[in-house]
Amino acid sequence: MSTIELKAVKKSWGNTLALKDVSFIAPEGDFLVLLGPSGCGKSTTLRLIAGLETVTAGRILIAGEDVTAKSPSERHISMVFQSYALFPHLNVAENIAFGLKVRKVPVDERKTRLGRVAELVGLAGLMDRKPAQLSGGQRQRVALARAIVAENHICLMDEPLSNLDAQLRHEMRVEIRDLQKRLGMTVVYVTHDQTEAMSMADKVILMRDGKIEQEGTPDELYSTPATTFVARFIGNPPMNVLTLTDGPDGGVLEGAESYLSWKQCGAGQVIGVRPEDIDVSETGVPAELISADYLGADSIVTARMGSQSVVVRMPGRFQVRDGERVNLKWSNEATHIFDAKTGHRVEP
């Protein structure tokens, strides 16, 4: 049993409220990602689960047991820190086995577990090195190994990949996910990188200003964002958000009133369209192309529709001639409608 449950957790420092009423459940064996911009409270949430900070209000349950008042070590969790937190004067083997030694695990067992874990994360042969003699990726693996060797069912990770280069980050993402599945661990993973969240998570919790903005599978967050904030946080480039105004048959785009219209919509609402859902076609909203960023497999084209600017993802290489005009079109299913003021999704 390794379910984690947060019930109405609040955390404040002095007068600043860092977490405002956060509740969620991380089911056993799930890979849960806490996603959000800096200062949204995701790391604080993780540290509260670990017991490195104490909650101001609310309760934290691990495996159904209330651990709110328990010390970090009594919670039987492992943690991977952003800085890795390796002991610089100890070699790889001593770093990994640090906790086993603290808990006085017999030497023989320590050795077997160390060997097994070293094999698992690919560190065999580096056991005598000091952290300073390792590359960033290898240090990351040591931190992972130290978390795994404890054989706790819960592992917390605080932006573990943020110090690695892009190529290595991709590799480690796959590896961490694979390890988590093989060992059946419950992982709570903090990141500000939506790519990490989308590619690794069973469930994503998107946070903003100390509150949960939306909770769901990566696909749910991508295809039915609950707010414009989620819509623009998930997806790269972010979703276009266009202002509507009242037209004769419903809402029309501000600055391009004579074209597409959406029934039962109008002023006070915005629509969201993903760049990848927009096509160039014979009919549709006329737009002026401004620039294109060529990315290899596709190009990100910036265009202007009336007074509003949109971003369109086009396959292959897309050349923009100065002042070129095209028509842009997207389907009704690809249109997300939000309240302009609250940012909340309006179900059609």
Added chain:
Amino acid sequence: MPSQNVRVHVYGWLLLMPAAILLIAFTHFPTVATLVQSLFTTGTATRPAAFVGAENYQIMLEDDVFWQVVQNNIWYAVGTIPVSIAIAILMAVWVNARLPARGLVRMAYFTPTVLPMIAVANIWLFFYTPDIGLIDQVVSLFGGGSHNWLGDPDTVLGCIIVITIWKEAGFFMIFYLAALQSLPPELEEAAHLEGASRWYYFRRVTFPLLMPTTLFVLINAVINSFKLVDQLFILTKGGPDNASSLLLYYIYEVAFSFFDEAYAATLTVVLLAVLAVISVGQFLLLDKRIHYR
């Protein structure tokens, strides 16, 4: 281009000159002069200094006071260094923690270092004074008799040791505090998550990571223990019966009270040699076992 090369060299030497002049004039030249002087007799107006080779060293080896002073100095070093380092670490760990008014506590611990040694010696003189001194007054409250702390050869060195510890621990604490603050807090959190107690963490992580600081402090402490003169002037003048005289104070006496410059030079050479051997030894022995980041 040789001319440019020369200019670069001249430029380099000009930059080095101010420091070099000071070092040569006040450190290197006196050292060599002392060494030379130790091989001659003390010259007077009627009798110029004569070369005597190692005769001064021969005299030194037969000098009972010299051996007494060396013995005092060893006891003094053994008594002050480990204790003041231990107290320094303890205080640093203590004021590094989140405690109320820690700025005030840190300042309080550092105050003895800021005070001039002469003033400090006068304060302690009051503590140690028989009958009316603070210590005797406290002792008499519990029915103890009066004791001449500085006048008794058995207690006088101990008294000097206590003052030095009191003075130096706060100074060393600053270095340990700086080192502690450079340790990333995640290390302690990681250890804490693994169930390590505070003592275990200190023993296995903090202390080893403080070793570079300890080496630095140790060398300083050793040098200081051979350099002490100030409080001896105020408190004991090396007495009674040389029971509290230390090497540098003895050199001072020989040079400026007995005006035996040659013998003072000889003692100085010995002092320099001892310090050199100790620092080299510390580097060679401890350096291998220290982790530098």
